[in-house]
Amino acid sequence: MTSLSDLPIRDDLRGLSPYGAPQENVPIQLNVNENTHAIPEAVATDIVRALAIAVMGVNRYPDREFTDLRESLAAYLGHGLTPDNIWAANGSNEILQQTLQVFGGPGRSVLGFPPTYSMHSIIANATGTRWVTAERDSGYAISPETVVAAIEREQPDIVFLCSPNNPTGTALALETIVAAYDATPGILLIDEAYAEFADGDTALTLLEGRPRLIISRTMSKAFAFAGARLGYLAADPAITDALRLVRLPYHLSALTQAASVAALAHAPEMLAMVDDIKAQRDLIIATLPSLGYSPLPSQSNFVLFGGVADPHATFEALFEQGILIRDVGIPHHLRVSAGTEQETEIFLDALTSLKGHSTQSVADGVGRIQG
Template sequence: MTTLADLPLRDDLRGRTPYGAPQAAVGVPLNVNENSFGIPDVVRDDIAASLARVVSGVNRYPDREFTSLRHALASYLGHGLRADQLWAANGSNEVLQQVLQAFGGPGRTVLGFSPTYSMYPLLSSGVGSTWIAGERDEAFELGAETARRQVEQYQPDVVILCTPNNPTGTDIGLDVVEAVYEAANGIVIVDEAYQEFSDRESALTLLPGRERLFVSRTMSKAFAFAGVRVGYLAADPVAIDALRLVRLPYHLSALTQAAAEAALRHSEVMLANVAAIAAQRDRISSRLVELGYAPYRSAANFVLFGGVADPAGTFSRLLERDILIRDVGLPGHLRVTAGTEPETTAFLTALAEIGNDA
């Protein structure tokens, strides 16, 4: 049987494994930070009607510049942003990939602060860039001086700041972003995929006068749009122009554009469950402490917790109880998504029953 080793694969891809979280049909899926709340009926109906209007014209290519969607995104984000400062693609991973295609590449470096989103190294290697795993402060926090020092040390071509950070949940202040931007000569990406769950001010406020700054977002989390695949970013118009050099023709389908615009028309309804999710996140953290675990400060829709005597065993015993969480590869740690109140109760009850013995 032919294997990857038999193919003329790029040398830097040999021995690697593709990204992928475990998938299983379980009653309580709390492993990939999805929004457990469904799409509200009023939004579902608008999306369906919008798709019905668009589908009759799908024999033609969509608007290559997704102009209407960019206006809708600018309106949603506020901060005085214009449509020519917005860009979108099929999920924030594709958005980040396009930035790295434009500003990374062979002989260039990308710096992130580990542990962080596991796709960053894969996206970097995909464009031939070298990934640099920077260090964080205690408890997975990241201060301005720690970040600045490493940027000055490595002088990367691209820096990625994930806030709130995945998988730790910790977020950073604008002082960290400012320190990194001042120290960097290259591109700075602030990945705010979980921003709607955080009380911190967005890096969008720092965009004026900073043409090397990109602020990335997604509709997968707070907007409960994971299955639609819509990510976007805001940046200086000239930086947006750079992404046109690498994007595929008509990369955002007419159906995707229509669905996203419909959701944005109902942004207040779509985001109505954010507070409820945050409450379940905080409930999880409090109960984990009572159970003897060590949760980290989280500003996202999930909680990373340490003090797990047997992560693999705990993961398996929860799965036996129809509950799926995430082993993120940190020794003694597991991560759980904040779901609905019944889902959270099921997880916490099962965890208490399992105990924490190795």
């Protein structure tokens, strides 16, 4: 049987592994930072109506410029943005890919600050862009001095900063973003996939007068739209013109556009669940120390916690109880998404049982979900 190594793939792809977050059919799935809340029924009904109308026209190609969607996204973001400032794609990963296709590629580099979103380096490799790294400060923060020193040392063509950062939940100060922009002659992309869960100011406030700044967003998290695959960015109109050079024709389907526009029309209802998710996140952070763990402060919809003697064993023990969280490869740490109140209770009960307490509440909880 032919194996991957037998194929004439690019030399720079040999030995690499694809993105591989586990997809398991278990009752409690808290491993990929999804919004586990269901879309409100009235909103779902309107989305289905929009899809029904769109289906009647799928014999034709969709609007290549996704005009209605860009108008809806600009209105949602505010900050004086217009549709000319907006670009969208099939998830924020495609936004990152198109950015690197335009501004990266062979002979160019992108600077990141691990631990950070794993797809940053994977997409860099896929586009032939050299991935270079720099260390964070203590507590996974990045100060203006740290980011400037790294940019001056590495001289990257692109800088990726994630705020709030995945997997740590750490938010960037706007001063750090301004310092990074001023230090680099190239593109600065701020990945704000979890911005709706953060308490601080968004980098959108910095866009005016900074034509090399890109703010990447997604509808996957706060909007509970992960399965719809809609990512977008805000930037100077010249950036969106540049991305048109590499986008595939009609890259956003008519169904994706229709569903996203319908969801954005119900933004207040869709975002009503954000406060509940933040409450569950804060409850996890407040409870974990009593169980002997060390949670990091988080401005996202997940919590990274340390003090785990054997992350793999803990991961497997939770999985056996129907709970899936994430081993992100940081020694003695695991990451858990903040889910519903019920899911949080079951997760915390399970961790308690692993510390030698009763497992009955965990069994009862999993039974409630399965039922």
